[in-house]
Amino acid sequence: MRLPANGNRMKYIDEYRDKDLILKMAGLIKKSASRNYTFMEVCGGHTAAIHRFGIPSLLPENIRLISGPGCPVCVTATDYIDKAIVLAETKDAIIATFGDLMRVPGSESSLEKKKAEGADIRVLFSGLDALEIAEVNPDRRVIFLGIGFETTAPGTAVALMQARGKRLRNFFLLSAHKVMPPAMRAVIKDGMKIDGFICPGHVATITGSSAFDFIPREYKKACVVTGFEPLDIMQAILMLIHQVNSELPTLEIQYKRAVTPDGNRIAQDNLLRVFVHNDTEWRGFGIIPLSGLKPGPGFGEFDAEKVFNPSVRESRSNPVCICGEVLRGVKTPSECPLFATACTPLSPEGACMVSNEGACNTFYKYRPDG
Amino acid sequence: MCLSIPARIESIEGNMAVVSAGGALFNAGLHMIEDPAVGDYILLHAGFAIQKISEEEALETLSIIREIDEAAGKW
Ligand code: SF4
Numbered sequence: 001m002r003l004p005a006n007g008n009r010m011k012y013i014d015e016y017r018d019k020d021l022i023l024k025m026a027g028l029i030k031k032s033a034s035r036n037y038t039f040m041e042v043c044g045g046h047t048a049a050i051h052r053f054g055i056p057s058l059l060p061e062n063i064r065l066i067s068g069p070g071c072p073v074c075v076t077a078t079d080y081i082d083k084a085i086v087l088a089e090t091k092d093a094i095i096a097t098f099g100d101l102m103r104v105p106g107s108e109s110s111l112e113k114k115k116a117e118g119a120d121i122r123v124l125f126s127g128l129d130a131l132e133i134a135e136v137n138p139d140r141r142v143i144f145l146g147i148g149f150e151t152t153a154p155g156t157a158v159a160l161m162q163a164r165g166k167r168l169r170n171f172f173l174l175s176a177h178k179v180m181p182p183a184m185r186a187v188i189k190d191g192m193k194i195d196g197f198i199c200p201g202h203v204a205t206i207t208g209s210s211a212f213d214f215i216p217r218e219y220k221k222a223c224v225v226t227g228f229e230p231l232d233i234m235q236a237i238l239m240l241i242h243q244v245n246s247e248l249p250t251l252e253i254q255y256k257r258a259v260t261p262d263g264n265r266i267a268q269d270n271l272l273r274v275f276v277h278n279d280t281e282w283r284g285f286g287i288i289p290l291s292g293l294k295p296g297p298g299f300g301e302f303d304a305e306k307v308f309n310p311s312v313r314e315s316r317s318n319p320v321c322i323c324g325e326v327l328r329g330v331k332t333p334s335e336c337p338l339f340a341t342a343c344t345p346l347s348p349e350g351a352c353m354v355s356n357e358g359a360c361n362t363f364y365k366y367r368p369d370g
Numbered sequence: 371m372c373l374s375i376p377a378r379i380e381s382i383e384g385n386m387a388v389v390s391a392g393g394a395l396f397n398a399g400l401h402m403i404e405d406p407a408v409g410d411y412i413l414l415h416a417g418f419a420i421q422k423i424s425e426e427e428a429l430e431t432l433s434i435i436r437e438i439d440e441a442a443g444k445w
Contacts, residue, residue, distance in 0.1 A: 012376040012423055126417020155418040158401045202374045205421040235435055257428035258421050267402040
């Protein structure tokens, strides 16, 4: 997938990239910012957009944006990669995966290296593609590496429901699907000083903004569910500043063209039908209770974890890599001694350098001397 | 991979649509969208339309932004 080419007029994109309006909004933000503010953009898509559009350079020094745990590839534990690699060695197996996972370092190897060594690993865009591979290869066992938050998991649910409907016996899911709200709670409990959250706009298209209501209610932090174009992000920052200034933290939706309080009921139903919540590990956080999604009753036969029971040794990652702290918002990529030296997108030492939404990857791409 | 992009529905066949974004065409599952129609804009995410985009709300947001902007001019 690629971003729209320049010069090709794009509805719902171009209007939100109006330079004059962005600059005027920047002026207004500067006038309104009367103290120090730290806002976390939870979603890796926001981190990428913020740096791509040079937003930090438009903000006064008293506004600090930090990135959070909303990059699915980044938070996926090394243990999961190790299991996927073990599964890739299974007889007759085809591993079907989103491209971003290929380069994530496991303890010893990566999916990319396994593929180079001859494993049948195929990159695709959607769980439905994985299903198709299973249908045309009835004598092979297709294991789909399902990762992603509430945005991606409902699609995997559709694939599993179809697999069941078609009585496919050779389609399996190794699930690293996760839900966002428990991770945001974990960030807050971590104790970082955060005044407000740029809440994940695309997760909220599915969950509805109400999934984040607990943040202002229980923790008195400002929240704005935000779109992904520069004007969206600038407007959201202004809204957050106003919330903090008025000392009335609440939940507002800036991204109204795609987000409602209730979200996408069909997608939520899919999730409920197929998955149950489990305690799962997030890089940087350890186990977060009930933050994972695994196949529930009626779908156990598709659960690769259950069917293959891939056994791996205790996982290891580069001890110098601070990806975990970056994901918790505690450190920035440039504080890592490996950043842009030993660790680059072509030879990543940690997951945060791999994904396009990873903070290290984003900082690398848009670094001032880059 | 977590990217979602606005795309226009160009044609529909059963549960699947062909959608366009930036001059490129993609397949999109319509399983999660109510009453999809050709010409609708949707958010495309990992091969699925995850939500319709509301034209009305989009215009509303833009008009709020412009109002803020005008207010800024008067400061
Ligand atoms: S730059 Fe590389 S090694 Fe350092 S924290 Fe980021 S991913 Fe880890």
